[in-house]
Amino acid sequence: MPEPILEVARLNGWYGESHVLHGVDLKIGQGEVVTIVGRNGVGKTTTLRAIMGILRRREGSVKLFGAETIRMVPEKIAKLGVGYVPEERGIFASLTVTENLFLPPILAPGGMSVDELYTLFPNLKDRGRSQGSKLSGGEQQMLAIARVLRTGARFLILDEPTEGLAPVIVQQIGRVLETIKSKGLTVLLVEQNFRFAAGVADRHYVMESGKIIDVINRSEITEKMERLEAYLGV
Amino acid sequence: MSATALFGQLLLGLINGSFYAMLSLGLAIVFGLLAIVNAAQGAFYMLGAFFAWMLLQYVGIGYWPALILAPLGVAIFGMVMERTLLKRVYNLDHLYGLLLTLGIFQIIQGMFVYWYGTSGQPYNYPYELTGGHNLGFMFMPNYRAWVVVASLVLCFGTWYAIEKTRLGAYLRAATENPMLVRAFGINVPMLVTLSFGAGVALAGIAGVLAAPIYQVNPLMGGNIITVVFAVVVIGGFGSILGSIITGLALGVLEGLSKVFYPEASNMVIFAVMILVLMVKPVGLFGRER
Amino acid sequence: MALQVSDIGAAESPRSRSIEWIGLGVGVAVLLAVPYFVYPVFLIKLLCMALFACSFNLLIGGGGLLSFGHAAFFGGAAYIAAELAKMYGFPFELALLAGTATGAFLGLVFGLVAIRRAGLFFAMITLALAQAVYFLALRLPFTHSEDGIQAVPRGWLFGVIDLKDNLTMYYVTAAIFFLGYLLVRRVWKSPFGQVLRAIKDNQPRMISLGFPVDRYKLANFVLSAALSGLAGSLKAIALGLATLTDVDFTTSAAVVLMVLLGGLGTLMGPVVGAIISVTMDDYLAGIGIPVPVVIGVIFVFIILVFRRGIVGEVIALWQRFEASRSAPARK
Numbered sequence: 001m002p003e004p005i006l007e008v009a010r011l012n013g014w015y016g017e018s019h020v021l022h023g024v025d026l027k028i029g030q031g032e033v034v035t036i037v038g039r040n041g042v043g044k045t046t047t048l049r050a051i052m053g054i055l056r057r058r059e060g061s062v063k064l065f066g067a068e069t070i071r072m073v074p075e076k077i078a079k080l081g082v083g084y085v086p087e088e089r090g091i092f093a094s095l096t097v098t099e100n101l102f103l104p105p106i107l108a109p110g111g112m113s114v115d116e117l118y119t120l121f122p123n124l125k126d127r128g129r130s131q132g133s134k135l136s137g138g139e140q141q142m143l144a145i146a147r148v149l150r151t152g153a154r155f156l157i158l159d160e161p162t163e164g165l166a167p168v169i170v171q172q173i174g175r176v177l178e179t180i181k182s183k184g185l186t187v188l189l190v191e192q193n194f195r196f197a198a199g200v201a202d203r204h205y206v207m208e209s210g211k212i213i214d215v216i217n218r219s220e221i222t223e224k225m226e227r228l229e230a231y232l233g234v
Numbered sequence: 235m236s237a238t239a240l241f242g243q244l245l246l247g248l249i250n251g252s253f254y255a256m257l258s259l260g261l262a263i264v265f266g267l268l269a270i271v272n273a274a275q276g277a278f279y280m281l282g283a284f285f286a287w288m289l290l291q292y293v294g295i296g297y298w299p300a301l302i303l304a305p306l307g308v309a310i311f312g313m314v315m316e317r318t319l320l321k322r323v324y325n326l327d328h329l330y331g332l333l334l335t336l337g338i339f340q341i342i343q344g345m346f347v348y349w350y351g352t353s354g355q356p357y358n359y360p361y362e363l364t365g366g367h368n369l370g371f372m373f374m375p376n377y378r379a380w381v382v383v384a385s386l387v388l389c390f391g392t393w394y395a396i397e398k399t400r401l402g403a404y405l406r407a408a409t410e411n412p413m414l415v416r417a418f419g420i421n422v423p424m425l426v427t428l429s430f431g432a433g434v435a436l437a438g439i440a441g442v443l444a445a446p447i448y449q450v451n452p453l454m455g456g457n458i459i460t461v462v463f464a465v466v467v468i469g470g471f472g473s474i475l476g477s478i479i480t481g482l483a484l485g486v487l488e489g490l491s492k493v494f495y496p497e498a499s500n501m502v503i504f505a506v507m508i509l510v511l512m513v514k515p516v517g518l519f520g521r522e523r
Numbered sequence: 524m525a526l527q528v529s530d531i532g533a534a535e536s537p538r539s540r541s542i543e544w545i546g547l548g549v550g551v552a553v554l555l556a557v558p559y560f561v562y563p564v565f566l567i568k569l570l571c572m573a574l575f576a577c578s579f580n581l582l583i584g585g586g587g588l589l590s591f592g593h594a595a596f597f598g599g600a601a602y603i604a605a606e607l608a609k610m611y612g613f614p615f616e617l618a619l620l621a622g623t624a625t626g627a628f629l630g631l632v633f634g635l636v637a638i639r640r641a642g643l644f645f646a647m648i649t650l651a652l653a654q655a656v657y658f659l660a661l662r663l664p665f666t667h668s669e670d671g672i673q674a675v676p677r678g679w680l681f682g683v684i685d686l687k688d689n690l691t692m693y694y695v696t697a698a699i700f701f702l703g704y705l706l707v708r709r710v711w712k713s714p715f716g717q718v719l720r721a722i723k724d725n726q727p728r729m730i731s732l733g734f735p736v737d738r739y740k741l742a743n744f745v746l747s748a749a750l751s752g753l754a755g756s757l758k759a760i761a762l763g764l765a766t767l768t769d770v771d772f773t774t775s776a777a778v779v780l781m782v783l784l785g786g787l788g789t790l791m792g793p794v795v796g797a798i799i800s801v802t803m804d805d806y807l808a809g810i811g812i813p814v815p816v817v818i819g820v821i822f823v824f825i826i827l828v829f830r831r832g833i834v835g836e837v838i839a840l841w842q843r844f845e846a847s848r849s850a851p852a853r854k
Contacts, residue, residue, distance in 0.1 A: 052417050053417070074413065074417045075419050075421050078418055084417045086417075090411055090414040092407045092410050094410060095406055099400075103415075105420065148418075151419075
């Protein structure tokens with residue numbers, strides 16, 4: 001593939017004294033949608049945090065847009081064009097919806113305009129003045145995705161976007177991801193809901209005990225379904 | 235007790251209250267971001283007054299420019315302190331921040347006492363604000379009216395900046411979840427340093443406003459900070475507006491008690507504090523952090 | 524992360540216990556011999572402050588609570604004891620008792636108000652409460668505000684021992700200090716002390732286990748206040764003076780420094796800290812360097828670099844030494 005958007009090699013990570021990531025290897029090319037799947041607690045969220053620079057103690061190599069970022073602070077990493085949607089969504093309670101939407105600064109031209117965003121996320125349209133805390137789970141998830149889409153980030157990291165959401169909203173998020181994909185953005189996704197993941201992703205990395213143990217392409221899903229179910233403990 | 239005396243004390247109470255408000259506002263901003271109580275806040279108040287005095291004494295620069303230059307100097311001093319010293323204790327128990335700023339307070343106050351002794355230096359009212367107006371029920375000195383107006387403008391201006399502007403949104407977000415704000419590309423450490431500067435500048439400008447009224451004295455920081463702490467405990471660190479209202483209200487309360495029960499006037503704020511602690515330990519506007 | 528406290532409550536080997544006994548023995552010997560080398564009145568002052576520091580350590584090292592108001596207990600007791608001894612003819616031991624009770628009472632009042640909060644707020648509340656006590660001391664007639672209570676008579680111990688002689692007064696002081704130190708040590712190592720440390724490390728867990736944590740914390744606070752009161756009354760009577768300085772913030776800050784300097788949560792730390800602090804105070808005042816500045820610099824230095832304090836660092840070194848001796852070299 002041409003120069004990958006994300007290239008992770010031998011990534012090790014610690015929470016304090018606890019060694020959580022044991023040498024993660026990943027590669028994502030431009031325009032791809034890739035997921036990390038695995039059981040609870042294997043290190044999926046930790047990997048995302050390590051890539052984003054939020055995990056303090058990490059070693060190895062993380063290359064974003066060709067630049068080595070293992071020593072970088074989060075704000076520098078973001079400025080390379082990375083948009084982060086955390087697991088807890090991170091909607092600020094003391095900010096209004098509009099303030100939340102406009103908080104992440106523009107990182108590059110080409111981000112979605114406010115009108116485009118309101119078209120994609122109609123439930124946010126008239127909620128501008130509400131406090132962030134007043135939104136439902138689904139609305140918060142929409143807002144969390146919308147605000148990084150506004151920034152012009154070319155690489156999006158989403159942590160469990162469908163967690164705890166009603167099927168109708170999950171479908172909506174699926175459509176949002178299709179739109180993101182059609183714009184040529186690159187996405188790294190962590191998802192517990194494998195059916196959802198299978199619907200959108202080109203490739204799945206399977207994680208176990210802080211390491212990637214398998215890679216399954218979209219085309220291989222049916223034949224490797226049993227193996228997958230074993231990994232995910234279904 | 236004549237009406238004139240009553241209103242005179244009320245006015246003084248309002249002035250003290252606005253100083254309490256400005257200092258506790260500065261404390262609240264820093265606390266929100268860092269969860270550290272800046273015990274040196276009183277020293278910055280004193281530095282503001284002293285910088286104004288020094289500007290006049292050594293450089294011949296008067297009150298009006300000092301109103302901008304002194305707080306600026308205080309802010310720079312504070313930001314240097316934050317970058318070099320305070321930053322090192324962010325990862326520790328927050329009590330160490332309190333202890334560190336306490337130590338810094340001792341150093342600053344101690345040096346100024348050593349250089350200038352404990353009797354105050356006089357600082358003249360700016361010419362434009364001498365004299366006053368007879369309002370019928372009281373005589374209103376121009377300078378005091380100015381202090382009240384200026385303080386209210388500063389307090390509510392700060393409130394507005396925090397609650398209603400883009401920069402304020404950055405600040406409020408960083409108070410809630412600094413890591414996520416960084417992950418959006420915002421330089422939070424810089425934001426913290428600048429906010430610290432702003433927080434101490436508020437104390438500094440209060441010092442300049444106070445200089446003609448209370449004289450410029452190395453001990454003025456220590457005298458005011460214990461009351462400010464009581465104000466903060468009463469108000470809680472929950473809201474910016476809460477700090478302002480609590481500071482003003484307690485100043486007025488203190489002023490009123492001077493009228494009716496002067497022996498207990500020092501104690502009244504502490505009595506209120508004990509009452510609030512028994513009834514609502516988080517403070518009147520407090521939220522569990 | 525809690526305040527950095529050296530863990531003395533940890534398992535004791537027979538070796539460390541015998542070292543402790545030797546240490547105590549050496550301590551007693553030093554206490555007995557030292558007045559022949561150092562001016563007894565200075566030693567009295569030092570021992571009172573050392574007792575004050577030990578009692579403060581009960582709260583901060585044992586309970587993990589930083590109080591900025593201990594001067595209220597120390598100075599409040601000083602005033603009461605001095606007044607009772609001077610104006611009401613209380614004998615020495617009763618005056619001390621009254622002072623201790625004053626400390627305990629104030630501790631109870633402060634504790635009831637403050638104990639529900641922790642950390643920063645606890646510190647600020649105790650500071651403000653102590654300031655209230657300061658204002659009381661300023662206003663109440665019997666304290667004579669700026670002048671203080673002077674020429675407090677030492678009287679006789681148990682009606683039998685005349686305390687006028689400085690050397691005698693010193694030995695009585697040393698005995699009281701030593702008893703106080705043993706009491707602190709006993710409490711520290713007792714089940715009560717262990718529960719307190721457990722509360723300090725993980726209060727929610729202790730609550731879920733059914734411990735009445737507020738009562739434990741309050742009891743510890745009152746004990747600490749009472750012993751501070753003992754130290755204050757002793758100081759007032761032995762040195763003959765109770766002043767506003769005893770109740771003001773600088774005294775509260777001084778005891779914090781002593782404990783930090785010597786080592787939070789170590790038994791000997793407060794004593795070492797007191798020795799250094801009082802000696803330095805005396806010396807610096809003599810050569811005219813501003814004492815608060817030096818204290819502030821030391822504070823800052825300790826917090827940035829030296830958080831375990833002197834005794835704490837020594838203990839840490841010792842533990843590292845022990846570990847490398849007993850275990851084979853590891854990665």
